Amino acid sequence: LDEHEVGLDPSVSPAPDTMLLNGAQAYIVDPIGSDPRRWCTLRDPIWSSLSLFGRGTTVWRVRALDANNKLCGPEMIMKTSWRSSDRDSESFVYHAIKGRHPGLAKYVVGADVTFPDNKYNRITAHALRGTTLGPNKLTSVLHRIVIETLGRPVWEYHSERELLEGFIAALEGTFFTYVP
Helix, strand or coil: CCCCCCCCCCCCEEEHHCCEEEEEEEECCCCCCCCCEEEEEEEEEEEEECHHHHHHEEEEEEEECCCCCEEEEEEEEEEEEEEEEECCHHHHHHHHHCCCCCCCCCCCEECEECCCCEEEEEHCCCCCCCCCCCCCCCCCCEEEEEEEEECCCCHHCCCCCHHHHHHHHHHHHHHHHHHC
């Protein structure tokens, strides 16, 4: 079996050894939705969900690749997770937000992940298993978003005031998102 047959996302491929950073395997990620950019993961994932409720979420640092497969542009955050087919995607939620708030990350691109050889065929649990899905049946759909990095990890604060200001900005951003 190859790496895709044992579970590697078919829309990614291992990067050449010349792109490895600190010995961590890097991956090339196919374009997301209608955005033509390809992405390269940097180092190991920032976070991976191991819980039942984490939806298989993995968060990576990424940079875009230019036409010569060279890293370009700023470092960003890419989140890959599974969602139920009867729920709105995270990118749909970002599109629904009106206005901007400094405590809210800036959305760059997002879409359901598709198979490389068929951009109209979403990667779902059923599609990966090669099973058909009847009408109105639920499945898990692989979804990916890229956001600009915002701030830094909580554990890197320099003073209690800075930590408190970070919490306040996060709360304000959350409140801004959910209040009409």
